[in-house]
Amino acid sequence: MESDPDAVPEQAPAVGIGPPLARLEAELARNRAELARYRELIAALPSIYEGKFGYQRQMLRRELSELMEEQERLRQSVRGALHAAAQQQQLPPAPASAVDRAGDRAATKLPLLRSRQRQLRRRLRRWQGRLRRLNLTSRVSSRLQHLQGSLKRLRLRLLLRRQRLRLRLRQRLRRWQVVLRRQHARRLLALESASR
Numbered sequence: 001m002e003s004d005p006d007a008v009p010e011q012a013p014a015v016g017i018g019p020p021l022a023r024l025e026a027e028l029a030r031n032r033a034e035l036a037r038y039r040e041l042i043a044a045l046p047s048i049y050e051g052k053f054g055y056q057r058q059m060l061r062r063e064l065s066e067l068m069e070e071q072e073r074l075r076q077s078v079r080g081a082l083h084a085a086a087q088q089q090q091l092p093p094a095p096a097s098a099v100d101r102a103g104d105r106a107a108t109k110l111p112l113l114r115s116r117q118r119q120l121r122r123r124l125r126r127w128q129g130r131l132r133r134l135n136l137t138s139r140v141s142s143r144l145q146h147l148q149g150s151l152k153r154l155r156l157r158l159l160l161r162r163q164r165l166r167l168r169l170r171q172r173l174r175r176w177q178v179v180l181r182r183q184h185a186r187r188l189l190a191l192e193s194a195s196r
Contacts, residue, residue: 021161028154031147038144045140053130060127067120074113 021158021165024154024158024161028151028158031151031154035144035147035151038140038147042140042144060123063120063123067116
């Protein structure tokens with residue numbers, strides 16, 4: 001009977017083959033687990049940040065609407081003051097005390113407006129920082145893509161490793177077959193020579 005050259009004997013020793021393959025498979029399993037954890041994190045990030053910053057976002061919207069209303073009131077007062085100033089140019093000059101009071105009111109409102117503007121700028125910077133932190137999802141997704149790439153590379157390495165192992169086993173099997181044929185031929189020759 002002729003044996004199949006690609007068949008591997010059941011008791012063929014696999015010296016130095018098992019541990020690297022097992023290590024690569026363990027690394028593949030770890031990367032898959034890490035990939036699953038990152039996917040879960042990416043899925044949970046929007047709800048986490050939405051809950052965390054939802055209240056602050058509402059407060060900021062409310063403050064922005066109040067500021068817009070205040071800005072509109074100030075515009076109206078400036079328009080009224082400009083209109084009144086245009087009319088006053090035609091009227092005789094107002095008494096000095098009324099001009100002083102109007103200047104005092106404007107002088108007291110200006111620092112308040114500037115401090116309010118600084119506060120809003122600080123808040124805007126804080127929110128911009130928070131938005132930058134929200135870009136964490138893009139970093140996580142890039143890490144996920146990196147892990148997927150390394151997973152593909154590991155799969156290719158495993159595939160190449162298996163192919164090399166199969167090739168080595170085939171070569172060893174062929175060598176064993178040649179050795180066994182030679183031994184069989186020697187025994188036959190020995191039996192023929194002994195029978196003569």
